[in-house]
Amino acid sequence: MGYENAKAAFAEWGVDTEAALARLKTIPISMHCWQGDDVVGFEQKTGSSGGGIQATGNHPGRARTPDELRADLEFAYAMIPGRHRLNLHAMYLDTEATPDRDEIEIAHFAPWVDWARAQGIGLDFNPTFFAHAKADDNLTLSHPDPGIRDFWIEHGKRSREIAAGMGAALGSACVNNIWVPDGYKDTPVDRMAARARLEASLDAMLAPPQDRARMLDAVESKLFGIGVEACTVGSHEFYMGYAIRKGTLLCLDMGHFHPTENIADKLSAVALSLDEILLHVSRPMRWDSDHVILLDDDILQMAQELVSADLLGRTRIGLDFFDATISRTAAWVIGTRNMQKALLRALLMPLDRLRAAEDALDFTTRLVVTEEVKDLPFGAVWAEFAAREDVPNGQKLIRELDRYQAQVSGRG
Template sequence: MPGEGDVTNNYDLAREAFAGWGVDTDAAITALSAVPISVHCWQGDDVGGFERKSGTSGGGIQATGNHPGRARNPDELRADLDFAFAQIPGRHRLNLHACYLDTAEQPDRDEIEYRHFASWVDWAKENGLGLDFNPTFFAHAKADDNLTLSHPDAGIRDFWIEHGRRCREIAAAMGRELGSAAVNNIWVPDGSKDTPVDRMAARRRLEASLDAMFAETFQKSELIDAVESKLFGIGVESMTVGSHEFYLGYAIRKGTALCLDMGHFHPTESVADKLSAVALSVEDILLHVSRPVRWDSDHVVLLNDDLLAMAQELVFADLLPRTRIGLDFFDATISRTAAWVVGVRNMQKALLRAFLLPQARLKALEARLDYTARLVLTEEARDLPFAAVWAEYCARAEVPVGEALLGRLEAYQAAVSGRG
């Protein structure tokens, strides 16, 4: 395993190599350290949550596998997160779903209050983390038809509207307490398994429910509302009420953030390509980073071409100040803590690579239509020593790389494998 001196020597050589391309590696590390990633709580327990309720529908959401060590309560989940964050350089956020309340009470979804999540805020303060939030519109008896805010029954719609209202209040309170605006992201499973005959009625109901839910105004310094589309899901294969076009229009009209989930589009679509397109019409973007395999199957994020393209678009289009980056995958076939660590670090590696590209030079070549030079430099840049810069960033943050990281992940997994 390389020692401290090896890391320093490798970084010195890498810094010189990048300088030859007009790139400042120290500036790239500084830029990366300022980008928080919102880590999703639901990877830690397979999207189970900590409610005491009955309900049969998962809203098309399913984690596969039964790897030992699943968190069974908020304390175990926080312990797992503490470990994961300790392996990740930088300061980040936690993305919390409403079903992860921490209370001995048994409130229904339309009865939850900030106090049911106060322990999460205390923990975030202690660890210097921000919090984001999500209403949970699935895995509940009143979502068993895969219809919530667009349900034909006004009583069921009112139940979910109230849930959404309370979640916005909770998220805003979190933002106030932590001094960092919480993103409250709306995703609903609503749709139809077979071909509907009245799409318009369902979408009008969804729009009216959203309007009612968003009626109260909060300071943007406390709360950022976001809406998230989906292509299809289990049980809603023929039509999702909240399609990309529906929410794109809604976000533009209503001024909410638009969430782009990498798994919620056709496999041949590039979500990276959508960023600059929607950025011309919406002020804020929420990005859910995932890895679909054939469909929205939420695999652990790899450092692949899709992720590299996404990161490069965020950096080259100067969209990072307007974009909140969150992860959204759940895999119960492997260590859940390792999945968090690998996913976040890969997102960071992709951003670092984008910061280390000769952006101005490449843009100048494109502007004068010199596509040959653009192609040559883009391909040659792949051979630059990115790994040495990443190792230096991790060394400065005192987090492990390579075999040392694997050793820590395996040791922690062995310690939690006895959970029932």
């Protein structure tokens, strides 16, 4: 079915496809740099351990340098309709210098800022509290040793300064997301002491004032991790309380909760107490296994909640998966486009009719409408969006992904 016929089909349900396409074009997705190189980074001195972060697989074509990673990103963005962002980790600095984590400065990321400006995209940022000798105990900001804590507090302060510098240079507020791997493999005696140390460290790290027009702080929880199975110091409850009290964004990562929890359900619950939310969209096939997102029920429900609860203006959408068993550039393209497709489907729902049925306690109509609209030609509307944005779709997209993968497969 062509777009004009699809437009008419949706109009019969009271849905304006032109309004949906116009809204979708304004929604940026923050694409994560670490899919492109398997979370290795570009530090020249590390003394590092993995900190529970692992990308599985050895597909050819991993980016080995910042220039290779940027080239891969440029290709991926060219395959994705709309204008988006890049989410950069501190371990992805681009410099001949060898600063330790407590010595990094905006100058060490200048090539990234110049590149983002040339591409017309915004940057987001993350301090890197893993893959470092001083994180080998899986304790950083909550470490009993004040010297270790001070090292990571300084890293966090510098990351905030870098994020603010990026936001100022690009004219778009940079979200600086804080996640630490802190926890215990076996049952601790004193959880309260560890959490008190984490809170005090966060307070010290966030104390220097930053202009919210340039930088936004976010905190991210986790259920558990490898090596911290018994206790994660920065739990959801810890960070939800902290974000509400301190006025930061709360990051909800789809892989950081029990597999039976519905993250879409959490959005409206926390939105009543928070000004803004950060999402890390992933596919936790087995807990936090970070698979490329599909256009599945979890993603569709997430998008529908963002639209129906009118949260798009208060939510920053980022991606977080890393799969080294497939083409890394294809992973970016598939995942980002699926997030957009989910948002488009949500924008094409006859929400006024569904709300009216729900308010009248007419759950039969709500169910019938929800199921019947699944037969509407969403694909034709997406194809129109791709065409208007001059990006390939369908078989042409597959050919372009294959062509680029063949081009980079010779990397060592």
